[in-house]
Amino acid sequence: MSATALKTQxxxxxxxxxxxxxVDAHRDLSPEQSRLxxxxxxxxxxxxxxxxxxxxxxxxxxxxxxxxxxxxxxx
Numbered sequence: 460m461s462a463t464a465l466k467t468q469x470x471x472x473x474x475x476x477x478x479x480x481x482v483d484a485h486r487d488l489s490p491e492q493s494r495l496x497x498x499x500x501x502x503x504x505x506x507x508x509x510x511x512x513x514x515x516x517x518x519x520x521x522x523x524x525x526x527x528x529x530x531x532x533x534x
Contacts, residue, residue: 465517
C-alpha cells in the first residue's frame with residue numbers, strides 16, 4: 460500500500476454530470492434541509508469507502524486550512 464490511500468487527483472467519471480446531480484439534489488431545499496442532505500451523503504459515501512485510514516485522511520485534508528470559529532472556541 461502507498462503512503463497515502465486517499466485519491467486527491469480527479470477521479471469522477473463525468474464530473475460535470477455529478478456536479479449537476481449535486482446541484483439538483485439541493486434545489487428547493489432550505490439551508491437546514493441542504494445540510495441534512497450533505498450529512499447523509501457524507502455518511503453514505505464514508506460507508507462505501509469503509510477504510511478508516513482513508514476516511515481519517517480525508518477528514519484531515521478537508522479540515523486543512525479551515526480556521527476554527529473564534530466564537531465557538533472561546534470559553
